[in-house]
Amino acid sequence: MTGASGVGKDTIRRAALLDLPNLFYSISATTRPQRSGEAHGKQYYFYDRTTFEKMIADDDLLEYAEYVGDYYGTPASPVKTALDNGQDVLLELELVGARQVKHTYPSAVMIFIAPPTLSELERRLRGRETDSEEKIQKRLARAREEIKAVTEFDYVVVNDTLTDAVADFSCVIRAERARAKHLTLQDITSFLQEF
């Protein structure tokens, strides 16, 4: 899932995880300092730059990027383990990271969370009262850029009312699980044999 800051990604994701069994949320790694109330392995995996750069060198990250001097990335190993265990994996990624993951896992389903309008997104960002005016303008500029890539995505969930957005998002995952193309040859064989 990809979408602008303030569009409601965290809320939608948390609701979907409660709603759907067998869904694994991948926690990102970062070099940014741990804030009070945050725990290693909860909000992020917190690493120092040396460790993070070794992970990059060892190809231990599915995707990574540097923002304002800090690294952010997706550790590959928990994702692989979850997939091996037959779980679906939910990643929350910037556009660039989403493209990297799609490259590694072409069957990945890309969901874009869009605000109903840019002015509504602006209203929500101001409502959080956490960001400076400069940061709000930067976030809006980025949202304007990312929305241009909407056609690269498989699904667009518009977060107008939260209840509908959560239902749409959960339904996308539920429906994807019901896709006939995901039936393996073994599924079909055993299905037909029983018939």
Next chain:
Amino acid sequence: MTGASGVGKDTIRRAALLDLPNLFYSISATTRPQRSGEAHGKQYYFYDRTTFEKMIADDDLLEYAEYVGDYYGTPASPVKTALDNGQDVLLELELVGARQVKHTYPSAVMIFIAPPTLSELERRLRGRETDSEEKIQKRLARAREEIKAVTEFDYVVVNDTLTDAVADFSCVIRAERARAKHLTLQDITSFLQEF
């Protein structure tokens, strides 16, 4: 939607129609005699053979077939009107009819409703206490044939527990509505202009 007699298509469809706005269920036409309690335009559109054959000749049917001496088919005009009005159209079809409609509307989404097992389907057919042994065997033979075509479908909803099957079915329609490929050029343009 396609699936064997007794698999629960009617129940799933009725629940989905209550659950989802803007979904139009297309009523079939038939030449079989109207039974007591049935109304023209409710269970079926009831026509005599001459009228039905004129509809075939005039290309007024999306698909049709003859079973045990009676015609069954989908009137094209209500479907076209609903689509023109921006509604999604739900058709309940035999495999052959589903293939015909897919040919006319390649963007049609094909959903197969499968029983968890053939023996469970047999149990349900016997539970209805409406069919002769011969009819039950015919229905099971047909189910065995149709399941072989499961890979032609986009989605497979297994009706094991009804609540899950209804949720899966409704979610398929909800998710399909959120597909980015359904965004028109106009949608995207107006979306980007607002941004």
